[in-house]
Each structure stands twice: as C-alpha cells, then as structure tokens.
Amino acid sequence: MGWLLHYMAREEEERERKYSDWTLFKRVFGMFRYYKTEAAAVAAIVLTASLFSSLIPILMQRTIDYFIQPGTKDFVNELMIMGGLYLLFIILNFVLILTRTIFFAKLGQKMIYRIRNDVFTKLQYLSFDYFTETESGRTISKVTNDVDALGELLTTGIIDIFADFFGLIWILVIMFLYDIQMTLLTFTVIPILLIIAIFFQKRVRAAYRRTRVAIAKVTANLQETISGVRVTKALSREGENIERFRDLNQENFAANVQAAGVSSLFMPIIQIIAALGSTIVIIFGGYAVISLGTITYGELYAFLEYSNRFFMPVISLFTFYTIIQSGFAAAERIFEIVDEEPSVKNHSNPFKPKEINGHLELHSVDFRYQENVPVLKNINLVINQGESIALVGQTGAGKTTITKLLSRYYDVSEGEVLVDGRDIKEIDLEILRKNIAIVPQDVYLFSGTIMENLKFGKKEAMDDEVFDVCLILGLHDYILRLPEGYETDVKEGGSRLSLGQRQLISLARAVVADPSILILDECSSSVDPITEALIQKGINFILKERTSIIIAHRLSTIKNASKIVVLEDGEIIEEGTHEKLLLKKGKYYDLYETQLTSNIIN
Numbered sequence: 001m002g003w004l005l006h007y008m009a010r011e012e013e014e015r016e017r018k019y020s021d022w023t024l025f026k027r028v029f030g031m032f033r034y035y036k037t038e039a040a041a042v043a044a045i046v047l048t049a050s051l052f053s054s055l056i057p058i059l060m061q062r063t064i065d066y067f068i069q070p071g072t073k074d075f076v077n078e079l080m081i082m083g084g085l086y087l088l089f090i091i092l093n094f095v096l097i098l099t100r101t102i103f104f105a106k107l108g109q110k111m112i113y114r115i116r117n118d119v120f121t122k123l124q125y126l127s128f129d130y131f132t133e134t135e136s137g138r139t140i141s142k143v144t145n146d147v148d149a150l151g152e153l154l155t156t157g158i159i160d161i162f163a164d165f166f167g168l169i170w171i172l173v174i175m176f177l178y179d180i181q182m183t184l185l186t187f188t189v190i191p192i193l194l195i196i197a198i199f200f201q202k203r204v205r206a207a208y209r210r211t212r213v214a215i216a217k218v219t220a221n222l223q224e225t226i227s228g229v230r231v232t233k234a235l236s237r238e239g240e241n242i243e244r245f246r247d248l249n250q251e252n253f254a255a256n257v258q259a260a261g262v263s264s265l266f267m268p269i270i271q272i273i274a275a276l277g278s279t280i281v282i283i284f285g286g287y288a289v290i291s292l293g294t295i296t297y298g299e300l301y302a303f304l305e306y307s308n309r310f311f312m313p314v315i316s317l318f319t320f321y322t323i324i325q326s327g328f329a330a331a332e333r334i335f336e337i338v339d340e341e342p343s344v345k346n347h348s349n350p351f352k353p354k355e356i357n358g359h360l361e362l363h364s365v366d367f368r369y370q371e372n373v374p375v376l377k378n379i380n381l382v383i384n385q386g387e388s389i390a391l392v393g394q395t396g397a398g399k400t401t402i403t404k405l406l407s408r409y410y411d412v413s414e415g416e417v418l419v420d421g422r423d424i425k426e427i428d429l430e431i432l433r434k435n436i437a438i439v440p441q442d443v444y445l446f447s448g449t450i451m452e453n454l455k456f457g458k459k460e461a462m463d464d465e466v467f468d469v470c471l472i473l474g475l476h477d478y479i480l481r482l483p484e485g486y487e488t489d490v491k492e493g494g495s496r497l498s499l500g501q502r503q504l505i506s507l508a509r510a511v512v513a514d515p516s517i518l519i520l521d522e523c524s525s526s527v528d529p530i531t532e533a534l535i536q537k538g539i540n541f542i543l544k545e546r547t548s549i550i551i552a553h554r555l556s557t558i559k560n561a562s563k564i565v566v567l568e569d570g571e572i573i574e575e576g577t578h579e580k581l582l583l584k585k586g587k588y589y590d591l592y593e594t595q596l597t598s599n600i601i602n
Helices: 002-018 021-068 076-125 128-133 136-178 180-227 229-234 238-292 297-319 321-339 399-406 429-434 450-454 463-472 476-480 499-512 529-542 578-584 587-601
Strands: 360-370 373-383 388-392 414-419 436-439 517-521 547-551 563-568 571-576
Touching: 021 076, 021 136, 021 297, 021 321, 076 136, 076 321, 136 180, 136 297, 136 321, 180 238, 180 297, 180 321, 238 297, 360 399, 373 399, 373 571, 388 399, 399 414, 399 517, 399 547, 429 436, 436 499, 450 463, 450 499, 463 476, 463 499, 463 529, 499 517, 563 578, 563 587, 571 578, 571 587, 578 587
Parallel strands: 388 547, 388 563, 436 517, 517 547
Antiparallel strands: 360 373, 360 414, 563 571
C-alpha cells in the first residue's frame, strides 16, 4: 500500500508542475469562446443587475438626508415615491438575478455536455497502452466525478464570481466618488486578506486534490469488485472486499473532512478581517459626521453600506474559493485525458485503399511493451492473401502480441509491418481496423440484444446476413431456442449467457463484419468438444479465400492450416505444415505428442 500512496503523491506533484493556476484559469474560462452569444447575454444581465444593486444605497442616502434626518420637512408624498422606487429597484434586481442564474445554469450545462463528449471522444482514440497502464475505475471517475466538480465551478462558482467582480468595480467607483480618504482607510485590511489567501491557497488545492484521488480509488475499487463478482463468490472473498472498500472509503472520508476543515477555517478568518474594515469605517465615519461635519448621516450610511458590500463580494469570492480549488483540481485530471497523446497515431496524410487484400509481411520486427524487456525478437513472417496460418507456442511466447501489431494496436519497436506491400503506419487506421476482425479469448459482449451485438462491427448488415453466419457456425438454432430469440437482452458483458455462448457470438460478430483479415485467438476454448467440432467445420468454410491467423493451444484444431508458426520466447523457431513439422520432430512435435498423451490419459 505504501508504494501506491507514494505513486499517488508523485503523480499529484507532476500534475501540479504541469498545470499552473494561470494555465487552468485560461483553459477553464476559455470554454466560453464556444458560446460567445450566450456569454455576452449573461454579461449584459450581470452588468445591469450590478448597476441597479449599486444604486440602492444612493437612494437610501437621499431618503435619509432629505426626508428622514431630524430637521427636514415632512415630505410624505416624496417619501412614498422614494419607497416605491426602492421597492422597484429591489424587484428589478431580483428578476435580473433570477434571469442571470437561469441563463448561466443553461450555459454551464452546455459546457459540461461538451466537456463530457470531448473526454469520451478522446478516450475512443487513445492507444491500448493508456488503458493497460490506467485503471478503468480512475478513468470513469474523471469522466463522472471530476466533470461534475468542474461543472459545479462552471454553473455555480463562475456566475457568482462574475457578478461579484462587476459589482466590486461599481462599488469601488462609487466609494472613491463619496470619500477618497475613507476608501483608502477601508483598503488597509486588503494586504491581510491577500496574505491569508496566499497562505491557504496551496493547502486548499492540495486538500481537494486528495479528495479527487480518494474518490477515484473508491470508484476504481467499486468497478473492479463488481466486474469480478464471480471470482469473489467463487473464492468467498466478500469479507476481504468489504474491508478493502471500507479502508478506501475511510480514506475518501478523511480527505473530504480535511478539505472541509481547511476551507471552513479559512472563512471565519476572512469574515473577521472584513468586520475590521467595517469597524474602521464606523469609527472614522462617525467622527467625520459628529465632530467634523464633513459628511452627512445619509452619506455615512451609504458609505458603510458600500463598505459592507465591498467586503461581501470579497468574502463571496473566498467562499467560492473552495469551489474554484475543487473545480481546478478536477480540471487538472480532466485535462490529463484531453492532453494525452496516443502512442499510435494516424499518418498525417494516410493512404486510403479502396480495399485491403490481406497480404501481410513482418520484417525484422522487434517489440517491447516496456523498455529493455523484449517480447518479440527479429520476427520475419510472410502471410499471403487468403492464407490461413496458425501461431502456436507456450503462454507468453508472443503469439497475441503479433496480432496486436498487425492490427496496429501498438507500433513495432524496430523493423516494419507491411499490409499489401505498404507500411502499416501509412494506412488509414479506420480503414485498416475495419478490415481486420479479432475474436479474443477474453470475450466481451455489450449491453443490448444478441442481434445488436452481432451487428456491432457492421451496423448496416442485413438480418439475413447475420442468420447465414449463425447457421454456418451452428449458432442459429441455439439462439432461436432463447425466449426472445435474436432480440434476447444479454445484459452487461453478456452476463446472461455462458462463456461458451459468448465466445460463439463473438466469433459470429467478427464474421458478420466481413473483414479481409480474421484473427482467432482461442475462439472455441470454452466450448465442449462436440460443439467445437461443429464450429471447426463452420470456421473452415468461413476462412476460405480469407487471410486468417489462428492462435490455438489445441493443436488438433489447426492441422489444416496453410502454415504453422512455432514461437518460443518471442522468436520464431519452426515454420511449416502440420505434417512437415511432425516429421521434423522439433518443438511442435513435442507439443503435439504432449497433448496427444494427455488426451489419451484423460
């Protein structure tokens, strides 16, 4: 656990160095450039509301000095008019504030909608290494929790900051017009405010960073636990999982309590300093009215009101400081995804072939997932169009890695991969991958019906095409026996189906896509031998005149392959047909004899 916390702390330090406050400010507020008209309308409403609000103390000052102050004449009618104006200003101010809140909330939601779409779109185009190195739960937390936190800043924080900023400008102008000396005296507490703000800034940001990391860990654990519920049940791990989640939840609780403690301590200190500023106004203003007579009672009231109003937006800004810090902490994590560069990129001017025939070549290919840890070494392999080859070898030999390079999920470390005689890096990624279908050993079905899953790689496929593929693979009758047939909902991950059933549907899904190149990675490992024999007949039919690569541990299923390639420790050690490799009595012969002996014993 200690190494994980150290990693998290280091990750946060890197993020702090990467994104300064000014950078975050520009990027967050830069989102308004997409909504200039709406933002301009809100700005106009805010300016008008601030103006009306700032005129109310002037109205009260006139009322006190001319109609209420002892010694003035009785002007009942005029007093009623002033009261009516005061009420009108209050109502107008209320309507404007309500309007700006509604407008800004709508604008903020538009921006949240855009951010979520942008983040999700970016995730779709990131390379495989991002997802292998990043916990899916943490990514989900960024798209949900962090976007919500940034949304709170955009919909709640910014509207108040924006309004308070313009209100503060109006107040400062009026205060200087009333009395420069008194205004400057009021400002004597501002340095103290700044010192307190600087002192708390890093502490508040760090506290809210910890909350974002903590909730991401909770989300990651939750996602992992739910996804692995079958393993949990099988191994009776419920108690340990509860303890683990309780520890992470406690960490999240402690982080949020600490953040709340830091921000709650901050607010009372600011209020005390603001009260000190008002006290200065009362003392010196009262002296100016009573002893010097340089200002009137109404002017003292107005100036005290403006002084309080001066500190109110300042206090409000500091109140929303926690929202800003929480939003900026969330923005940092969101921008991590937005700024992430895929390691596999489309060519700047990609070649877009009308069709891919399926002639594949690997020349002197080396590959490493991690530096100094070779996975493939000097791989030279030619797969002719329409040829069916099999990759065999022990676990970790590099079989699946070769298929990942052919699909360009990763780029080679050294050497080159050619498709139809052209470097794979020059071919348009979308066209390449639409012409390659992979049936992985770890099958995943999406929520929805069987038909929707079967058409996942080719939405425009006709139902008859799907039926034909399922008939060839012996899947059609089984599907029809289900309660809703092809419209049966498989639920998340295909949880309503057995592993073997999911594997069959995954195979059919790949074939329906009608790819030029088909890669089968143990596609029938989870079915019984009788079903496997039926599937094998269907596969042999499907693979005719189609380039195919088969990864199989059951060597009996690949006897008819055009060529069998044997890998060991990332290198090709043997190559040839089933019969030739058996005559050679090398590694393939040993693997085949071992399996044959094992089957006889069983």
